[in-house]
Amino acid sequence: MKKPNQQPALHKVIMVGSGGVGKSALTLQFMYDEFVEDYEPTKADSYRKRVVLDGEEVQIDILDTAGQEDYAAIRDNYFRSGEGFLCVFSITEDDSFQATQEFREQILRVKNDENIPFLLVGNKSDLGEKRKVPLSEATGRATQWGVPYVETSAKTRANVDKVFYDLMREIRSRKMEDNKPGNSRGKDKSKRKKLKCVIL
Amino acid sequence: MDFESPDVEREFPGLYLSESGSGKRSQDSDFSDDAHERSTKKDLLIGKRKDKKESKKDLGYAALEGESSPEEDVDVKSPCKSKKSKSFKFPTIKEKREKSREKDVKEKDKDKEKEKDKDVDRDKEKKKESKSKLKLKDKKKLKAGDDSTESVEDMPVFGVPISVATERSHCHDGVEIPVLVRDCIDHVQECGLGVDGIYKVAGVKSKVQNLRRSYNKREMVKLGDYDIPTVTSLLKTFLRELPEPLLTTDLTPRFEDVATIKEFAVREHELSSLIAQLPLCNRTCISWIIRHLENVAANECQNKMGISALGTVLGPVLQTTPRLVSVLVIHSSALFANVKLVRYVPPLSASCTSLPSSREAIAAELVKQESLLNQIHAEMNSGCTIRSDQLWEVQRFITLLKRKLRSLEKAQDATNQAADKAPIKSNQQSAGPSTSTAKAASVSPSVDKIDFALQVASEESCGKSGSGSGNGSGNDAADVAVKEDPTEAERKSTPKDEADGVISNEHVATVTSAAHEQPSQEATTVLAPPPTSEQTDNGSSPESEEKSTTLLQIEHAELLKLQNYLVLRITQELEEIEALQGEIKTARIIKSELSGSNSKQPNSDARVPLEVTEISTDEANTESEKFKKETNDLSEQVAQSMQDRMNLVRQIMLEREACIRLRTQLRINQDTETK
Numbered sequence: 001m002k003k004p005n006q007q008p009a010l011h012k013v014i015m016v017g018s019g020g021v022g023k024s025a026l027t028l029q030f031m032y033d034e035f036v037e038d039y040e041p042t043k044a045d046s047y048r049k050r051v052v053l054d055g056e057e058v059q060i061d062i063l064d065t066a067g068q069e070d071y072a073a074i075r076d077n078y079f080r081s082g083e084g085f086l087c088v089f090s091i092t093e094d095d096s097f098q099a100t101q102e103f104r105e106q107i108l109r110v111k112n113d114e115n116i117p118f119l120l121v122g123n124k125s126d127l128g129e130k131r132k133v134p135l136s137e138a139t140g141r142a143t144q145w146g147v148p149y150v151e152t153s154a155k156t157r158a159n160v161d162k163v164f165y166d167l168m169r170e171i172r173s174r175k176m177e178d179n180k181p182g183n184s185r186g187k188d189k190s191k192r193k194k195l196k197c198v199i200l
Numbered sequence: 201m202d203f204e205s206p207d208v209e210r211e212f213p214g215l216y217l218s219e220s221g222s223g224k225r226s227q228d229s230d231f232s233d234d235a236h237e238r239s240t241k242k243d244l245l246i247g248k249r250k251d252k253k254e255s256k257k258d259l260g261y262a263a264l265e266g267e268s269s270p271e272e273d274v275d276v277k278s279p280c281k282s283k284k285s286k287s288f289k290f291p292t293i294k295e296k297r298e299k300s301r302e303k304d305v306k307e308k309d310k311d312k313e314k315e316k317d318k319d320v321d322r323d324k325e326k327k328k329e330s331k332s333k334l335k336l337k338d339k340k341k342l343k344a345g346d347d348s349t350e351s352v353e354d355m356p357v358f359g360v361p362i363s364v365a366t367e368r369s370h371c372h373d374g375v376e377i378p379v380l381v382r383d384c385i386d387h388v389q390e391c392g393l394g395v396d397g398i399y400k401v402a403g404v405k406s407k408v409q410n411l412r413r414s415y416n417k418r419e420m421v422k423l424g425d426y427d428i429p430t431v432t433s434l435l436k437t438f439l440r441e442l443p444e445p446l447l448t449t450d451l452t453p454r455f456e457d458v459a460t461i462k463e464f465a466v467r468e469h470e471l472s473s474l475i476a477q478l479p480l481c482n483r484t485c486i487s488w489i490i491r492h493l494e495n496v497a498a499n500e501c502q503n504k505m506g507i508s509a510l511g512t513v514l515g516p517v518l519q520t521t522p523r524l525v526s527v528l529v530i531h532s533s534a535l536f537a538n539v540k541l542v543r544y545v546p547p548l549s550a551s552c553t554s555l556p557s558s559r560e561a562i563a564a565e566l567v568k569q570e571s572l573l574n575q576i577h578a579e580m581n582s583g584c585t586i587r588s589d590q591l592w593e594v595q596r597f598i599t600l601l602k603r604k605l606r607s608l609e610k611a612q613d614a615t616n617q618a619a620d621k622a623p624i625k626s627n628q629q630s631a632g633p634s635t636s637t638a639k640a641a642s643v644s645p646s647v648d649k650i651d652f653a654l655q656v657a658s659e660e661s662c663g664k665s666g667s668g669s670g671n672g673s674g675n676d677a678a679d680v681a682v683k684e685d686p687t688e689a690e691r692k693s694t695p696k697d698e699a700d701g702v703i704s705n706e707h708v709a710t711v712t713s714a715a716h717e718q719p720s721q722e723a724t725t726v727l728a729p730p731p732t733s734e735q736t737d738n739g740s741s742p743e744s745e746e747k748s749t750t751l752l753q754i755e756h757a758e759l760l761k762l763q764n765y766l767v768l769r770i771t772q773e774l775e776e777i778e779a780l781q782g783e784i785k786t787a788r789i790i791k792s793e794l795s796g797s798n799s800k801q802p803n804s805d806a807r808v809p810l811e812v813t814e815i816s817t818d819e820a821n822t823e824s825e826k827f828k829k830e831t832n833d834l835s836e837q838v839a840q841s842m843q844d845r846m847n848l849v850r851q852i853m854l855e856r857e858a859c860i861r862l863r864t865q866l867r868i869n870q871d872t873e874t875k
Contacts, residue, residue: 045591045598046595046598046599047599048596061592061596063592063595070745073581074577077581077588077591080580081591083591088840107596
């Protein structure tokens, strides 16, 4: 609506998940094709990249957040402005899988939207021999949430592009849906509430 | 310029009364608003406070609203937002809201009154307002604000206490004054000091209001595009609108009293003790302003604004008497000796493509950006959601800077490692006075390490010149002198394993002699790069090694001198402090003696009539009070001298560093010439 076409569409993606699951590794692999072995906790980092999504040039903003609870305070500010979320856990660490539940809840709470573009990502698929989270359990949770589940490896770059592109597609279709006047779920919801408030 | 009128009206109530038809406001209901606006400043304050509370209440809603950052147009889920857009069907009202926050509050307060208005539009608006509740008001304004992504009018910089203003618009380089004040001072300092009648001539009102709004919205402002009177008027507006005088309500009367003191020294002393009592942000702000005014007054011959003229013009602005302003300016250099007007370089904007190249510059920029980011976070946490785009931008820029810094550091590490290997190898072969090879590579700033670095350096230069006439006594002296200076060790370059102790001694001796002449050997190895590039000095080619060695030798000599000087200085200061403390002690002793005799008197002279005892006690009391006061004064003096000392040391350090750089350069030049 307001946004003219002169600038490519911008999709804002946020990486969430516990510490050490590979959010930064996935991001850096996607951004610069590099794999960083040494672990250095992230506070928050943000990247922008121009990519071609199904023939259309778009920009992706990736916000790589802190897995540690220490930075939870500033996380809300970012969550609010995110349009899509990659919720990452490590398939070699069950705790990180359990933590996804909390992240999901926090996002839903902040965004107040069940249908926010969201992917559940099981990272470190190259470490199959150390797998702690069974595939079935992960897919089960994803189905329960109504989101796709993808296993990736930041090391081998397996499915790295896929998760980002899939999420961008979701965000894009979501945006188109919302742009259609009066028929999107989000719009309806807000319209209803809008009316209510006026009556109040 | 429609937008201006309400603001102007707020400042100059009744401005439009006589020409009420001229504005876009109609005569009927709007007049009542004008009447409200004529209410006292106090009322305004109350209004503001109220607003603040409201914005706090907003928090819960803010979260929802955040979903749709203004550009996003698509994600319209937030009830708040949609409500907002609907409530903005009435353009006139909307515009007015944008303009003045305070006014808004008043309108609300007077909702009932307004209900009597016949105006249909008005009626509608009233209903809306009363219905939508206070909470939404601020946000409505935000959204209405012409799509500006940075509209933060619910957190203005004008008209709030100085501490709040400082917090809301930091300078990100650690100077805690509002950016606006800094910008104004910078601009006037740069190109306004000679302007005729500066601070007296008023600026164009509409421009001032524009600027005021821009600063309230935290928009990027280029003061350079504005004329000096407008900028000075802006600064005056800011100061005038402070709810409390910059010198604080409590202290202002005391300042005024002190300003009437005739004796220069006493007045200065009293002023400085009063200034020390100001809250930090007030102190910093007043110090910058007065320092700046001092500069203005220094250009009196050009701008015709002398100290007393400035006092007259700015007294009302600072809510003091003209005399006080003049007095502060007169004492400025003594009172605010540690304040240096440094031009503010704001954080680079995220769209900026050219990153700083040196590690230091990147690190400095990172500090600024982090500070900016923290401010954005703080603002967002307090309910302002409009800056989320900026949040991502700044974050992205920080990431970019960090990546660059990291890559530079990696490169540095690589060269360091290469350099580290060589010294260890050479040390195994040398058996001079400084033989602890293991320590040479360790991190601890041990004497040996530095010594070793020296040795390495001299080995090399000696190898070139071949004039190794040693004297063996200098080494111990060097050990002592070098103790506190670990930085040199970092810069050791790869040695040639050739000579050892004798040569190092010889070199050390030259260094400790602190003489101004250059060690003869260095004459052959000149043409060094500028000393500031220390980080990159660890080149691996033999030529650059030579250069850096020479450079390091010179610098080292200079640093040693500096160190000696500083040690001397510190001892002096310590002595002074001791002396002062001694004074305090004596004062205390006298006091205690006095009180001692005081307590004895009644005991020993039990038979003395009661009256007499009382009198003597009174006397003693008054005297002991006198001493108490003296003690306090003395301790104040001590504190003052401590502060002075810190400032001195800091200044000395800076100047010394500059001197070293210059001298090094000079020597190198001389050497090239002689060569």
